[in-house]
Amino acid sequence: MKVYSLKWAAALVALQATFGTSAHAATPANNSFSDISYVTNDKMVAIQEAVRQGLLSGDPQGTFRPAATLTRQELAVLLVRALKLDPISSSSTFKDVQSKQFAAPYIEAAQKAGLLSGDGLGNFRPNDSVTREELAAVFVRAVGGVNAEGGSSILPKDQSSVSQWAAGAVDKALRLGLIDIHDSRLNPTGEVKREDIAPFLLDIFKTQEQTATINSVDGDIVTIDNVPYLIEGKLKELIGNSNKDALKGAILKFNSRNRNVDGLQQLEIVQKDVVLNTNGLPESSLLRISGDGVQIKGDTKGIIELKNGVSNIQLNGNVNHLTVNSGSDISIKGTGTIGELKVANANAKVTLNPNFKVETIKLPKDISVSQVIQNYNEVQKQIGQIQSADGTVQKTTTVTSSSVTFSSGGGTSTNSVTNHAPGVTTGFTDITLSTADEPKKINLANSFTDVDGDTLTYTAESSVTNVATVSVNGSQLILTPVSAGTTKITVTANDGKGGTINSQFNVTITPVIPEAVNHAPTVETSISNVTAGVADGIKTVSLAGVFANEDSDVLTYTATSTNAGVATVAVNGSDLKITPVNAGTTTITVTANDGKGGTVDTQFNVTITPVIPEVVNHAPTVETSISNVTTGVADGIKTVSLAGVFADEDSDALTYTATSTNAGVATVAVNGGDLKITPVNAGVATITVTTNDGKGGMVHTQFNVTITPVIPEAVNHAPTVETSISNATAGVADGIKTVSLAGVFADEDSDVLTYTATSTNAGVATVAVNGSDLKITPVNAGAATITVTADDGNGGTVDTQFNVTITPMIPEAVNHAPIVETSISNVTTGVADGIKTVSLAGVFADEDSDALTYTATSTDTGVVIVAVNGSDLKIKPVNAGTTTITVTANDGKGGTVDTQFNVRITPVIPEAVNHAPTVETSISNVTTGVADGIKTVSLAGVFADEDSDALTFTATSTDAGIATVAVNGSDLKITPVNAGTAMITVTANDGKGGTVDTNFTLTLTPLPAVNHAPVVQSTINDISTEAGAMDTTIGLASTFADEDLDLLTYSAGSSDPSVATVSVTGDQLSITPLAVGSATVTATADDGKGGTVQTIFQVTVGEKRGLFFSELAWGEGDPMMQIIELYNAGSEELDASKIRIERSDSGNSIEISQNAGASIPGGATFVIGDTMYFGDAHVDYFMDMGFYNDDSTPVTLSLYYDNQLIDTAVFQPHTTIARQSDVTHGNAGHYEASEWFDEGIDYTDNIGIFNSEAP
Missing domain, CATH: 2.60.40.1080 (Immunoglobulin-like)
Known part of the structure; x- marks a missing residue:
């Protein structure tokens, strides 16, 4: 995401020019603020510079308060100063702003200018902090960007936190780079600090001249040297979307003001093979061309300079001044008139299109025209005057063009005088009027000058005529207010010889606020009755919100008490002060006065209660000492009742706390009225019990607690199995088998043991106990489990088992x-x-x-x-x-x-x-994939250690070719290697020789077959086309590639099907242009296995351009002069043999023979003349038309191309008519008379040249 930084520091050298010294004079920088040492160096420099410029100030104590939040009234002052608005000293618009406040005139000016407003309830909230989203909205209004479109979209991570009302303004502020973001976050509701505002002011509100490079153009926003600027007025026609390709990387010299491009002085086009429409180019500006193959469309009244390296340029329109600074071969194509062609480089080799007319050529010193004009013999009739470097005229020929007509003559004539355009002597200052003001008159003679002494005429226009209108009477500009708002006035001075210059200024019309009828204040909220004690002191009741005033008048208050012996009252500002005197009740009347005769009362009761003597608190006392306590470590919690230990004279409810001097011997806690003593270890501790009456009184008592050690008691130990009984095998016929139980069991307490026994299968063997002998009687072959139980008679028992196998009676070998x-x-x-x-x-x-x-x-x-x-x-x-x-x-x-x-x-x-650790919880078996990466198994809770030893863990894998393991702290890390199964053993070690193992099974599943998504191997270039043009087809097979050689299928979508639709057939993408606009096309490749990839490109659809009738000439003096001029406004070359013109007079249709091999290039005319015409007008194709056979009836002409009707015109006898220069395509089926203008009788000068304006 692209984020615009506030690059104010680089422009510090121009700051004096930025803010000026008129109404808001700069002040010396305060370098001695005592509290700005901690701010960053950049902010410190910005603060000091803003102070020097008179934008910021500190307080009388010499502090700046950088960490304080910026208030709304402070912001109003800053905006008025930065924008050089005049403070308005009038009654305040807002209820909470008094006219005598320092900021009041600034708040009024900011409100009138539409920068700040109130809360809808008539309040301005002057002391409220300014949030970052509020600041963004204000900046957008200040630079005139409320309706701005375009620019790079920036979406911060906390976009959802932006308030709904501010969303649009914040978006525009980010696009215009007016607000910064940090770590991709805007912090919209964060408060703006005073230290933050200085860099904003220095970056945004400055006026300077600069030379910089255009990065991009998008809508109303042009990014120059990575800083967004707004484009307004006619300049938008030049620096706009229609020229955005040509303007990439362009170098411009301009004036900027409050993030607006305010005046263009020079523009250099560096791109190659681009089209530049010069509409909106200021007359006084210089257009440099350094990119090759540039096509210029439209008339250019300023100077065009061709720099070194340019070899081709196409000019479609009239150019006042063209300078060639290139020292190489250069071809000037197109059609139109060049007023002055100055060849500045003696090495230049210029080839002129024969369609050009040149009024004057100025040559370098000692250079002839044939040396620089390569096809001079071919175009010499198109050249008027040739002038040497010393001013000597080498040749003068009458050449009629749309700009200057030269006198005919032979040989050397007197020097031609170069006309200089007028200039601006004094720029206009912005003006503020009210809707009630009389029209304002301004003498224009003081604002413009002309070095040639030409008499100047003036015109003026207002950008918003419903705000103010303008008219010119001689040299006097008359400005008439219409309604509240802001408009831009453009004044043009014309010397009558082709030289003009513009100057602009802003006019703000403020509304007339009629004097309001006074409305008395009203009671908005009743005052609640008040109860207070005689000794409670002064009681304050706020009157804020009690009264309201429709006129927002500042109210003053008075108050009376019906019984001053109970309570007196006084008013301090908007606070009512009630002073109790004696117990009782009184009625208080409060009166609000608006100072204009309007008052209103409200009443409430005040009850004063008598003084209640304060009760003296007595601290509790110890009534009975607590006896010392002796108890054993194993005796458990000992409870000592605190009832009767303490007494309280005031019968206060007592609370208790207790402490132990040795918590290693015994701890204590209080539960209600009981003291709980918990033994810990043998020893002695002193217990302190404190009681508190809750009123500051407390007392404590102490006693000793002796904890005796544990004295082992005689504990019965159950018998144990000393020796396991071996499994027994006997034959069915072997008889009773005796197993001695002596030594099988043991008893730590030497108790006399008794024995019992059971068999799990009495059908195999039965058992009986005789004293300490176990008798086993075989019954049948088989197996049985014998359980023998020893009982010590004191509740302790233990079992042991063994197996008995009874074999059948088969003789066996002796064992x-x-x-x-x-x-x-x-x-x-x-x-x-x-x-x-x-x-x-x-x-x-x-x-x-x-x-x-x-x-x-x-x-x-x-x-x-x-x-x-x-x-x-x-x-x-x-x-x-x-x-x-x-x-x-x-x-x-x-x-x-x-x-x-x-x-x-x-x-x-x-x-x-030491007790070895134990396994507390088994680790579950793990199944994971080879490709799933390292698997982490937590060992927390798997092991336990009775001694609370810190355990360390190690782990092994039975097959490192399947998986390896490692331990990190208490985490087991399993790294898959190959598919298969391995046993993982984890060992816990207590560091004292104690270890324990646990195992689990790890199963690794194999890698799935990996599909590689297709990739974009060649991006698709952006496409520019025209509405209604032929489909553009793009092959997608070379755009995408697939590593797996999967068969790809393609799809595509358009972001705006109303501009262009798309379709895909096989691997061919077709784009159909429909209407003017821009659409993003997304092309997708799918490998059918879940892998997809997309590429996007822009399709820009320009206005429909095609072939149409551009001029129809029917001679009067020479009735055989019957000419039809066609113009190809498109970019594609057209086959002339596909042209057919049908006539309404039943004459033969007009068609171009295929044998002629004729074509019409884009931006060129094609002239058809009658074979009987032998005049000087340029004709591309002659044929018998014979309109002169009936010279009384207009003929309707229908133009077809490739059998499709594309234009309709009416051929008027003995009249020459031409199409307006802004026409780009024909009108099929109907004649649009408003698109044509009459050039008069026998007018042939513009035949073969389109884009001539109506005279």
Whole structure:
């Protein structure tokens, strides 16, 4: 998005000229403001410059208050000063602005100029802050941009925050660069600070002459050196959309005023092969051409200069002055008349189109005309006077043109005098009148001068005639007010020899405000009754809003009390002051007076209540001390009632707070009338309880709290499984099998255990307990799970299970039980040393080579817990002590063997026992795509640590070819590599030897087939065409490309089908121009797989231009002079053989033979003459027409091209008529007489030349 910055600093050198010194004189810059040191340097310079120019000022204390918000009355003052408006010292329009206020005249002037208005209720709100959207709206009005169209659209991110009333103005302010945005935000409701306004004033409200480059033209807005300016008046015809292509990069010298292009002095066209319409080009300006192939349309009264490098130019119209500064070959094409052709470069080689007439050629020193005019022999009859550099006239020929007629003569004649256009001696100042003022007369002779001493005539016009009209009587301009508003007056001085000059000024007409009939004020809102105490002091009642006045008069107030012994009253401004005297009631009457005889009263009652003696507050006291408290750490919250502890003489409701001197021993809180003591650790703390009566009275009391440590109680410990019971296998015929339960269970409390047992399948085996023996009775072959329960008689139980397999009675080989091959050494380790691993490899042997499984038990699981993992025995220390570990090897066939060893666990000295982290929540399996990028899994909440240790995490993948993993803080980052499945293991480590793992499965799905959207490989150039012209066809196959070689389909749309419609057939885009305007065409390519791409280009449709009758000549002195001139206003060359002219007199139609090979280029005429005509007028094609056979009846001519009727005209006997210069196409089927003007009898000068104005 393009954002215009306020580039005021670059123009500081021109600031004195910018603001002038007339009615608003500059003042010395105040460099000593004490409060602007913190503002940015740019703003500081701007503030000081604005102060110097008299736009801004500080306060008497020497401060500027840069951070203060800008008020509406301050803005009014700034605008009037910046625009050099006259303050209006009259009665204020607004109710809340008094005439004696400093800003009142400025507010009136700003309101009358349409810059600021009130709130619809008659208020101006002078002290309200100015918001940025209000500032934008005011700036748009100030520069005259309310109705401006065009410019680059800027849409800030906070567009939705713009108020509905300001939306249009904000949009225009952004397009005109009048308001800035930061970080793509406007902040529309933000308040404008005083430090912000200076750069705006210096940037927008300045008048200066500058030379700059045009970036673009759009509607009413031209962007010059990246700054938008408004174009007004006739200059819009030149610097407007019709010439925007030609004006790209153009260099212009101009005057700017309040962001308006106020006067054009020079314009240089740098583009090649463009068309420039010179309508609106000021007569006194210089038009330079440095781009080759430029086509100039329209008459040019100023000077055209062709710069070096120009080899071709086409002029279609009359040119007063043409200077050739190019030293190379140059071809001047087109038709028209050149008043003065000055060849300034002696190396120039000029080829003139024979259709041109040249009144005077001025040559360089010592150069002949044939040296610079390459086709002089061909065009010499078209040249009037040839003048050498020293003024000597080499040749004079009578050449009649639309501008100057030269006297005929031979040889050398007297020097021709060059006419100088008039000039402006004194510019007009803007004028303000009222609708009741008499017409104002201005002497124009004082404003213009002519160096040749020519007598000047004057004309004037008003841009808005319903505001003011103008007329000229001799040299006196008469300005007559019509109605309120603003108009621009253009005064033109003419020397009668082709020289003219314009000068403009603004006229503001203010309305007459009739003297209003006075309306008495009215009561808008009743005053509510007032109740106050005798001792409450003066009571203030605001009278704002109580009264209203239709005339917005300033009201004064008086008041009376019916009982001054109860209350007295006085008025201070708009405040009513009530002073209580004694208890009682009185009626107050308030009178509003508008100062013009109008008054109104309103009444209300005032009740004064007596003084109630203030009650003295007594602080609470301690009634009963709180006894010291002793409790245990594990005893929980202790409640101490505060009832009866404190007393209050006034019976005030008391509130309580409490503090503890040692919150590490006990904390305290108050709940209503109870004190809650929460033990924390053993120790002593002092508790302070404070009570407050809510009226400033308070007292506190203290007591001690002793927290005793936890004394372990005798806690029953449930029995534990000391040794697992090995699975049993027995045959059906083996009889009862006895399994000893001795050593299977243990009880920390040495309780006597009793046992019970159950079988899951009594059809396979039944069980019974006899003392400490478990009896298993086989029943049938099969399997059953046996559950044995130990009960300590104190509520503690524990279960253990084993499997029993009953085999059928099949003789089996004899099994050999395993044996102990090597004893296991005793182990000593510490409580904090973590799990100890003892390898069981080599400890046992089995004669039958049976695969052995191992179990292990600890005689004291309070000291050690053991477990077997494969052939490793894992010893986990629990507490300091000694236990015996029994390891059992089982061959799975009933053979077992035990071995024992001792484990001594040493205590932790001095650290606490570390608890390894645990898995709190499993991580869900993850499925994602290879192309989905890094997947983040949060580890928060997955692990827990009893010791609150800070955990660190690591992670591994079972297949790094599928995915890699990394940990960042508490996030697990999974990077897909290839499709497949991997197991991810995440380990939590507490940094103290404690770790825990958790696993989850990661599944990666393969990459989908990637479709590549088509791309634009060649943009489509913008198109300019004419309404009704042939369709333009563009091949889209070369515009788009597709990497996948997909078959593309195409579509297109037009932003304005009323201007141009589009259609697509295959890969061909057709554009049909319908009406004048501009449309954006969007062409879309679709690969059928979801991939699309678009390209856009502009289609500009100009006014319909075509072939039409441009001149009809029927001679009087030479009746055989019967000529039909056609003009091709279009840009395409036309085939003359397709022309047919039908006649209403039944004569033969007029057609051009194909053998002639004739054509009509764009912008050229084609002249058809009767074969009997032998005059000097230029004729392109002769044929027998014979209109002279009946010279009394007008003949209607119908022009056809390619069998299509395109124009109708009436051929008048013995009369020459010509088409007006602004005609661009014919009228099919009807004759439009208003488009023609009579050139008189036997007039042939303009035959072969179009764009001649009516005489």
